[in-house]
Amino acid sequence: MGKIQQDTWPVIRDLRDFDPRSGNRLERLVFNHRGLFVLLMALVTLVLGYMALSRLELRPSFEKMIPQSQPYIRNFLDNRASLRGLGNSVRVVVENTQGDIFDPEYLETLKQVNDKLFLAPGVDRAWMKSLWTPSVRWTEVTEEGFQGGPVMPDTYSGAPADIEQLRQNITRAGIVGSLVASDFKSTMLIVPLLDRDTATGKGIDYHQFSRMLEEQLRDQVEFAGDSAARASGEEGSGKYKIRVIGFAKLVGDLIDGLIQVMLFFALAVVTSIAIIYLYTRCIRSTLLVIGCSLMAVVWQLGLVAWLGYAIDPYSILVPFLIFAIGVSHAAQKMNGIMQDIGRGTHKLVAARYTFRRLFIAGVTALLADAVGFAVLMLIDIPVIQDLAITASIGVAVLIFTSLLMMPVALSYVGVGAKAAERALKIDNRAAQHRGFGKLWDLLDRFTTRKWATGAVLLALLMGIGGFMVSLQLKIGDLDSGAPELRADSRYNRDNAYITSHYALSSDLFAVMIKTAPEGCLNYDTLILADRLAWELQQHPSVQTTVSLVNAVRQITAGSFEGNPKLASIQRNQDMLNYAAQQASVNAPELFNTDCSLMPVIAYLKDHKAETLDQVVAIADQFARDNSTPERQFLLAAGSAGIEAATNIVVREANRTMLLYVYLAVALFCLFTFRSWRAMLVALLPLVLTSILCEALMVVMGIGVKVATLPVIALGVGIGVDYALYLLSVQLHYQRQGMSLSDAYQNAIAFTGRVVGLVGITLAAGVVCWAWSPIKFQADMGILLTFMFLWNMLGALILIPALSHFLLKSKA
Structure with missing residues (x-):
C-alpha cells in the first residue's frame, strides 16, 4: 500500500498562529469577512425563496415541445391559420356501457358534455366536431339532386322517430369509425385548441383544462360527483364513461403526477441525510451538506422565476440534479475539513485549507457542468433550451452555495469532536491495511500493469459490446399511446379503447399542397393529390x-x-368548381377560403418512430419529385407530422449534443490539468458510461425523444465531478514527486472515499423513482442510478488503470 500523506499544510490549533492574509484574494475576501458573507447569503436566499414561491409558474406549452426552425414545422406554422383542425387538439369519447348511443338519456348526456367543452376556455369552437355540432353533416343523392343537413336533426326531441332519423343520418354521413364507434356504444368529440385563451390573451393553462375535464366531465358523468373515486385512477362503475386523449390531457396528467415527484424528491433528501450521517456520524455537518444543496435549489428556482422563465413537467427533474451535484461538492468540502480537524487543526484553518485544495477543482467541475448543460441550447426545441438554461443557472449558483458557503459555514460550526476522532481513526486503520485500507489496497492494484491491463481490456470489451447494442437505439416513441405514462395509466387505457373501437386513429399526418389562389381546383393539382394519397395508402x-x-x-x-x-x-x-362549392359546406377543413392550400391527410395506425420514418420517406420523395414553383408539396402537419419533425431534430441532435458536451468537458479538463493525457484519463470513463447508458436504453425499450434526450448530457455533467476531484489530488501529489501508487492512495484517502459515498447516496436517492406513476421519471431514475454508480466505479477503477499507461511518470 502506498504512503498516505494528507497533512501537506501545518497543523495549526491556535488562530493566533495563522496568518489571515495568506491564501488568494478570493479566500481572503470571503473568510476574513465571513460574517458579512453569511448574512448576505441568507438575505439572497430569502429574496430568491420569496420569488420562487410567489412568481414561479408551472407553464407547459405545446409550441415549446416542437422544433420551431425545422422546415416541416416552419411550413406548418406558416400555414397554421388554414389548418385549424390539424394542430393541438383533444379527443373526448363518451361511452354507454349499458346500451348503445341511440338512447335519449345518453344523447342528453352527450349534449351536456358537448356544451361544456364548447364553452371551455381555449377551445377553437368553429372547428369542434361532435354529433351535436352543426358542422357534422350528411349528404345524399336523390332524384331531385343533393339533400343534406346536420347529422343531429334540427327538430330532435328524443322521440323514437328522431332517434331513427339520427341513425339514418349517421349512416349517410359516413362517420362510423371516426366520430361514432364501430360498435355504436360510444361517440367522439374532437376539440381543437387555440394557442391562447381568447378571454385572457395568455397561453392555455393545460393543468386547469385537464382539471376541468376531470371535475366537470368525469366527476359528473362517470363518477356521479364522487371525485374521491375518480382520484383513485380506476374507471367509474356507472352507466357512462369519459375517455380523453390529447396533448392537453397528457400534460395535465403529468402535472398531477408531480405531487408524487415532490414526494420522491423529499425521499431522496431523507436518504441522503441517512447515508451521509452513517458515514460521518456528525449531524451538524450532515445537515450543512443537505442545507447548502437545498439552498442551491432555492436560488435556482428563484432566479428562474426572476428571469421570467417557467418550469414544465420535463424540466421539473432539474432541481433534483442540482441538489445531487450540490451534495457531491459539499460532501467533498465536509470530508476535507473533517480530516484536518481530526488532525488537530482549528476549524477555521481547516476550512481555508480545504478551500485551497479543492476550490479550483470544484469551480472547474461546475463550469464544465454548466457548459455541458448550455450545449443543450443548440437543440432547436424550446423545452430543451429552457431545461438547459434552468440547469446552467442551478450549476452556476452551486459555486456560491457548495464551494463558498459550505466551508464558511463549517468554519463556524465545525464538526463534532467524536466524528473528527472517528475520521482520524478510519484514516489510521486504512494506513495500517485495516478497515477501508483493504479496499484501498484493492483499488491500488489497478495502478499495476497486470490489473490495469485487465481493467482497460474489460472496459474496451464492454464499450464495444455496448456500442453494438446502442446501434439499435430508436428515435421517438416505441409503443402506442403516451410513453411518458405507465401502460396501465388511465390515459393509456383510454387511448387503447379509442384505438380498438374507432377505425380512424388520432395520429394524423398531413401533407400541405400550396398553390396560387384557386389553384387547388386545378385538374393537375387534384390528380397529383390523388396520386400522393394512393402512394400513402400503400403503406400498411x-x-x-x-x-x-x-x-x-x-x-x-x-x-x-x-x-x-x-x-x-x-x-x-366547371364541374370541379361546383364540387368544391359543395365540399365547402360539408368539409370546410379540406381547403382554405381562397383555395390556395389543401391538405392530404393520412390516418396512421400509430405514431411509432418506425411508422413515422417510413411515411415521411414516402411523402418527402413525392414532394421532391412533384413540387414546382406553381404547386408545392409541403411536409408536414397533424399530430403525427409534428412528431415526425420533432424526431428528425432529436435524431440530428442526439450525436451532435454528445459531441459538443464532451468537447466542452475536454477543454475544461485540459485547462485544469494542463495535460492532454490527464484529460483522456478523465474523459474515457465518461464515454464508456454514455455508451453503456444508450445500450441500457435499448434493453429497457426507451426511445430517444424530447423527454429523454438530455439525460445522458446531464449524466456526463455529474460524472465529470468525480474525475476532476480525484485526478486533481492525484496529479498534485505526482507533481510533488510521488509515484503513481502513492499519489493515487492519497487521492483515494482524501477525495475517493467521498466519491464512493456520493455515488451510493445519489443512486439510492433516484432508484426509488422506478416506482413513479410517471414512466419517463421512472426511466430517468433507472438511467441516472446506472450513471451515478457507473461513473463512481469508472472513476475509482479506470482512472488508476488508465493513469498506469498515460500518467505513470511525473505529470
Whole structure:
C-alpha cells in the first residue's frame, strides 16, 4: 500500500498562529469577512425563496415541445391559420356501457358534455366536431339532386322517430369509425385548441383544462360527483364513461403526477441525510451538506422565476440534479475539513485549507457542468433550451452555495469532536491495511500493469459490446399511446379503447399542397393529390387518406345520379368548381377560403418512430419529385407530422449534443490539468458510461425523444465531478514527486472515499423513482442510478488503470 500523506499544510490549533492574509484574494475576501458573507447569503436566499414561491409558474406549452426552425414545422406554422383542425387538439369519447348511443338519456348526456367543452376556455369552437355540432353533416343523392343537413336533426326531441332519423343520418354521413364507434356504444368529440385563451390573451393553462375535464366531465358523468373515486385512477362503475386523449390531457396528467415527484424528491433528501450521517456520524455537518444543496435549489428556482422563465413537467427533474451535484461538492468540502480537524487543526484553518485544495477543482467541475448543460441550447426545441438554461443557472449558483458557503459555514460550526476522532481513526486503520485500507489496497492494484491491463481490456470489451447494442437505439416513441405514462395509466387505457373501437386513429399526418389562389381546383393539382394519397395508402400503417379529391369524386358522381363512371377527377373546370362549392359546406377543413392550400391527410395506425420514418420517406420523395414553383408539396402537419419533425431534430441532435458536451468537458479538463493525457484519463470513463447508458436504453425499450434526450448530457455533467476531484489530488501529489501508487492512495484517502459515498447516496436517492406513476421519471431514475454508480466505479477503477499507461511518470 502506498504512503498516505494528507497533512501537506501545518497543523495549526491556535488562530493566533495563522496568518489571515495568506491564501488568494478570493479566500481572503470571503473568510476574513465571513460574517458579512453569511448574512448576505441568507438575505439572497430569502429574496430568491420569496420569488420562487410567489412568481414561479408551472407553464407547459405545446409550441415549446416542437422544433420551431425545422422546415416541416416552419411550413406548418406558416400555414397554421388554414389548418385549424390539424394542430393541438383533444379527443373526448363518451361511452354507454349499458346500451348503445341511440338512447335519449345518453344523447342528453352527450349534449351536456358537448356544451361544456364548447364553452371551455381555449377551445377553437368553429372547428369542434361532435354529433351535436352543426358542422357534422350528411349528404345524399336523390332524384331531385343533393339533400343534406346536420347529422343531429334540427327538430330532435328524443322521440323514437328522431332517434331513427339520427341513425339514418349517421349512416349517410359516413362517420362510423371516426366520430361514432364501430360498435355504436360510444361517440367522439374532437376539440381543437387555440394557442391562447381568447378571454385572457395568455397561453392555455393545460393543468386547469385537464382539471376541468376531470371535475366537470368525469366527476359528473362517470363518477356521479364522487371525485374521491375518480382520484383513485380506476374507471367509474356507472352507466357512462369519459375517455380523453390529447396533448392537453397528457400534460395535465403529468402535472398531477408531480405531487408524487415532490414526494420522491423529499425521499431522496431523507436518504441522503441517512447515508451521509452513517458515514460521518456528525449531524451538524450532515445537515450543512443537505442545507447548502437545498439552498442551491432555492436560488435556482428563484432566479428562474426572476428571469421570467417557467418550469414544465420535463424540466421539473432539474432541481433534483442540482441538489445531487450540490451534495457531491459539499460532501467533498465536509470530508476535507473533517480530516484536518481530526488532525488537530482549528476549524477555521481547516476550512481555508480545504478551500485551497479543492476550490479550483470544484469551480472547474461546475463550469464544465454548466457548459455541458448550455450545449443543450443548440437543440432547436424550446423545452430543451429552457431545461438547459434552468440547469446552467442551478450549476452556476452551486459555486456560491457548495464551494463558498459550505466551508464558511463549517468554519463556524465545525464538526463534532467524536466524528473528527472517528475520521482520524478510519484514516489510521486504512494506513495500517485495516478497515477501508483493504479496499484501498484493492483499488491500488489497478495502478499495476497486470490489473490495469485487465481493467482497460474489460472496459474496451464492454464499450464495444455496448456500442453494438446502442446501434439499435430508436428515435421517438416505441409503443402506442403516451410513453411518458405507465401502460396501465388511465390515459393509456383510454387511448387503447379509442384505438380498438374507432377505425380512424388520432395520429394524423398531413401533407400541405400550396398553390396560387384557386389553384387547388386545378385538374393537375387534384390528380397529383390523388396520386400522393394512393402512394400513402400503400403503406400498411396508413389506415386511410382524406383530401379534397375524395369530396370532389363523391360530389361529381352524385351530380349524375351516382354514376360510377364519373367517380373520378374530371377535366371540366366547371364541374370541379361546383364540387368544391359543395365540399365547402360539408368539409370546410379540406381547403382554405381562397383555395390556395389543401391538405392530404393520412390516418396512421400509430405514431411509432418506425411508422413515422417510413411515411415521411414516402411523402418527402413525392414532394421532391412533384413540387414546382406553381404547386408545392409541403411536409408536414397533424399530430403525427409534428412528431415526425420533432424526431428528425432529436435524431440530428442526439450525436451532435454528445459531441459538443464532451468537447466542452475536454477543454475544461485540459485547462485544469494542463495535460492532454490527464484529460483522456478523465474523459474515457465518461464515454464508456454514455455508451453503456444508450445500450441500457435499448434493453429497457426507451426511445430517444424530447423527454429523454438530455439525460445522458446531464449524466456526463455529474460524472465529470468525480474525475476532476480525484485526478486533481492525484496529479498534485505526482507533481510533488510521488509515484503513481502513492499519489493515487492519497487521492483515494482524501477525495475517493467521498466519491464512493456520493455515488451510493445519489443512486439510492433516484432508484426509488422506478416506482413513479410517471414512466419517463421512472426511466430517468433507472438511467441516472446506472450513471451515478457507473461513473463512481469508472472513476475509482479506470482512472488508476488508465493513469498506469498515460500518467505513470511525473505529470
